[in-house]
Amino acid sequence: MEFDRHDQLISKAEESDLIFLYAAKDAEHNNAVALKEYLEARMKMPDSLPLDHHSS
Numbered sequence: 652m653e654f655d656r657h658d659q660l661i662s663k664a665e666e667s668d669l670i671f672l673y674a675a676k677d678a679e680h681n682n683a684v685a686l687k688e689y690l691e692a693r694m695k696m697p698d699s700l701p702l703d704h705h706s707s
Contacts, residue, residue, distance in 0.1 A: 660686075661694055 663669060669690075675681035 660690055
């Protein structure tokens, strides 16, 4: 099963730190913050990850 982009980012985040860049004027409300929060929530819910993710 092929990982989608979110799963690829989660896999990378488990190995090392990720850096999120943004160009918005609002440091608290931007796409980088939204993506970070989404990925953190997904990482807390292992049932939402593909089965291949757990087979390492």
